[in-house]
Amino acid sequence: MSLLDKYLPRTDFESYEDFYENYTVNIPENFNFAYDVIDVLAQEKPNERALQWCDEKGAQAVFTFADMKNHSNKAVNVLRKAGIGKGDPVMLVLKRRWEYWPVILALHKLGAIAIPATHLLTTKDIVYRCNAAGIKAIICVDDQDLMKRIDEAQTIIKKDCESSGKPHLQYKAFVRSVHTPDNHNPAESLSSWVDFKKLVNDASQEFQRPDVPNSNSDIMLLYFTSGTTGMPKMVRHDYAYPFGHIATAMYWHRVIPDGLHFTVADTGWAKAAWGCIYGQWFCEAGIFIYDYDRFVPAVMLELMSKYKLTSFCAPPTIYRFFIKENLAQFDFSALKHCCVAGEPLNPEIFDQFLAGTGIKLRECYGQTELTVTLCTWPWMEPKPGSMGKPAPGYDIDLLREDGTSCNMGEEGQIVVRTDKRKPYGMFGGYYRDEDLTNRMWNNGIYYTGDVAWKDENGYHWFVGRNDDVIKSSGYRIGPFEIESALLEHPAVLECAITGVPDEERGTIVKATVVLTKGYETLDVTTSDKLKIELQNHVKKTTAPYKYPRIVEFVNELPKTISGKIRRVQIREEG
Secondary structure (H helix, E strand, C coil): CCHHHHCCCCCCCCCHHHHHHHCCCCCCCCCCHHHHHHHHHHHHCCCCEEEEEEECCCCEEEEEHHHHHHHHHHHHHHHHHCCCCCCCEEEEECCCCCCHHHHHHHHHHHCCEEEECCCCCCHHHHHHHHHHHCCCEEEEECCHHHHHHHHHHHHHHHHHHHHHCCCCCCEEEEECCCCCCCCCCCCCCCCCCEEHHHHHHHCCCCCCCCCCCCCCCCEEEEEEECCCCCCCEEEEEECCHHHHHHHHHHHHHCCCCCCEEEECCCCCCCHHHHHCCHHHHHCCCEEEEEECCCCCHHHHHHHHHHCCCCEEEECHHHHHHHCCCCHHHCCCCCCCEEEECCCCCCHHHHHHHHHHHCCCCEEEECCCCCCCCEECCCCCCCCCCEEEEECCCCEEEEECCCCCECCCCCCEEEEEECCCCCCCCCCCCECCCHHHHHHHEECCEEEEEEEEEECCCCCEEEEEECCCCEEECCEEECHHHHHHHHHCCCCEEEEEEEEEEECCCEEEEEEEEEECCCCCCCCHHHHHHHHHHHHHHHHHHCCHHHCCCEEEEECCCCECCCCCECHHHHHHCC
């Protein structure tokens, strides 16, 4: 009997329609993923691989489910002694260190609120997050620059709190790298830091589950997610959230028990919750983590071959670099399923990856606020560039600006109708911001802010964010179609389409392009000729009015930590 048998009345389906109509999950009261999944697996399958970890310097380690239980219990005892308890917000800035997993499980066991974050936060970012969420503790990697920024933030917060009387950041701990000597303290010039790893190593691994550590409606996770305007929003997920990702792992990633799944994601990004913990361990699959700072495509491909990965998920950016490598030199015999998310998939990438590996990439769409919302499910033939069809529990509609439903082929905003039921894993609203929650989710409708259209077979096609759609001379132009056209040209490695204000047309299309090897050192004359060549290529591939009137060559595109192109930054920089 598998763990999922407790929660899923049915796992096999004959068709997408059967899956959409009949997939259900039994969610018990007072569910806690750390106790009810990890500790159960530690008892039933103590020696099964839970986590396979390695880093770019050659270190590697394997952790069983029993290891995860024991390490998380040790972390629980350290945190509890430090005064961390139910409902306390704790920020985790642990990159891809293996310690992230037992620490977040420990927070779940305590009923605390885990707030994963990126190491790229500035002092100002840290101050904002601490004040907005009332963060009590921060546990981070042993990065002295990051620790200094946290100290600077704590000083600012403390001064603010002295006048307001509000609680401030009280506990700071760093996690020592496997490569850091025991006698070296990265915080030796900093004050009031705790060596978390040393304390955990000395702690007891015995810990008894409290009678009621949490209810399903308690906050388990907070993610700060940034839009194109305003301060980052705090997305609130409760203790039932992991159930939303069973479908993610089982029917999109298609992980298998005893297999090894790799989702490329920093732990500060919500994609790590999608692909690096909950659904995968529900399905009893091993998780592969590669801890790196510099992405080298050939190295990652070699690791995929070496560790015999069975499933893989990454943003399109990763695949863009993969297809430039000689894929035939790598052993993908164990690899059965590959997925893509984060941005729309360009058909050129789909075709070249299929030619190199024999694997069809399966795309999906979702947000930090949601789980997998639209997807190319196992019963469906992938259509390159399409997000697929709705997930079970998601009542999806496309709306015009007047709130009426779009016709087939007509572009509209993606919304989730929640008047009949709330999808598994959907967020509970924006923390401490009822006004924003009501603006984005009202009258039984959640507005995603993304634009798409639906074809005659029910497949959905992404157009862009509302803010990214370009309105030029009365036309609505989505960036994705033009980017896909440009990527077909051998000179283009990456590109981003944005709008530039224009007196005559209102807005004109601009292409910001990263060139492939052999094209990147062009003289002025050749560069101008290539710009014209790319413009003509787009005119032939798409409607002529969509071609980029401005083409700019750059060394790299601005991106988020999750690999998404920051078109807003390109617009701001002109």
